[in-house]
Amino acid sequence: MTTPGHLDWSLLQAFVAVMRDGSLSAAALKLRLTQPTVGRQIRALEEAVGEALFDRTPQGLRPTDRATALFDHAAALEQAAQALGTAMGGKLDSPTGTVRITTSESFGVERLPGLLQPFMEANPGITIEMLASTQVENLLRRDADIAIRFARPEQPDLVARQVGTMELGFFAAESYLTRYGVPETLAELRNHRMVGFDRDPFARRAAERLALPVETWRAVYRSDSMIGQHTAVRAGLGIGVMHAHRDAPAQGLRRLLTAEFAPKQPIWLVAHADVRQGRRFRAVFDHLAAVLPAEFGGR
Template sequence: MRKFDWDALQAFLAIARAGRLTIAAQQMGVDHSTLSRRVASLEASIGVTLFERSSVGFLLTPEGERLMTDAEAMESLAMRINARLDDPSGGLTGTVRVGTPEGFGTYFLAPRLAKLTAAHPDLEIELVANPRMFSLSKREADIAVTMTRPTRGRVYAHRLNDYALGVYASGAYLESHAPINMFQDIFKHRWIGYIDDLMWSTELDYLSQISTALMPALRISNVISQAAAVSGGAGIGVLPCFIARKEEALVRILPDEIALSRSYWLVSHADTRDIARVKLLSDFIRTECSGSEAFWGRWP
């Protein structure tokens, strides 16, 4: 029976997910030539070509696609074995990573992690609060909070909560610009919004929901910086109410005429969701959200 080199399979997975040798090598912490040799050795041992090498990177061949499925299954099994070896008693040790939108991670989750870390001092938690999508199949995170329910992949999704959004401006801005007393007045003002090609979710396209005629004069890639710009008087913008209430300078505009809502979803991968530390963090986030309805609501 042919013996497989697990290091070679890990190299294969890293390149398949990254698409480029140099990026995969950085992620694995090895030299790119070492990674290349491992994949070449794997191809030689099984007698097939796993990648098409091109100027744009490494693309899986049909044989590579088939191996990818089996290699990921082996990886998941290895992760479960390692989890048991970390603590044979089934305790909570090791590292668990959660990827979230920056608003959720910064304003909601981060301040609540103290109670979890105090209860489980041997557990290492990594919070990645970035404006992006996280691929659980590529192991970019163990669990993720998203703004839409995934429709593909071997994942489980749980709706955490809905949250309110509104249009805000600073008091100083409103004092020095034309009054906003009715809906048509909003077209006389400078708007702050997202950069189109950096809008990582269609759920962030707030302005077109209000009016397709609205175009931002100032475009910013993340909501925390948008809130700072609105608070600083650069214009008016749509913000989650749970963020806006942290900015004392902000005033809600036309709250009865313009009120939006969005949802957060908790997503876990089928292969790893039952690992104790992953389940613990998932359950913690769900519990915290279910007991915080007022946090997500309309303000003022």
């Protein structure tokens, strides 16, 4: 029999989880273990105690009187371990709290959730709020904690790390090109139906930086929503600027004028200098810094 002084803490963790959740499968899910592993831990604890702690019934596991008597002590040890972890700077527990991330609508809706999924599985105490915005001022006003931006911020109170680049291109649906033809030069775009931004000042400044003569184009569909623009292009309403991606042909889209227009935007991970001192903010920032380079092809 194992003496109390040499009792494996993982056995008590399994015991507390089974007592609270009522089954090996539910406890395994909470502990991120397999059900057979939790079963072996319970049997090992029963051997250490010297008697059964659960009656195996068709309805599941039913705690014995000994298990009920031990539970309060085991739960108290669990709470003490959590408190110790907090006192040691969080080495034993995961960070908790809300982190607000701001980025473009299309990236925030289409890509960000998938990139965050493994992190949030490993850190169940973290809540993410996503703000779709292109304004860097969000961080200065503390409307958001972390930003993924397509231009380097110049404000001294912000820290930024380049995590890759994103290439832009002109795209149109094959259905549109069948009806209206394929432009051969940038100048010919003035004779085509275009999809573009409405009133977003950031988009207008971006167009100026890219030397795009948007004022000469015939914009038949305007939207400050990138998802709205992409949907309009896929529907064949006109030609639009989109982020280059490999699955464009599968969406019925063709890239145009590649030799004349293929600018690359640097992608920046940004945070207020003070925000990065918090555990949960730093954890999210570090995770994004690790996964975004693969998403955007490095620097």
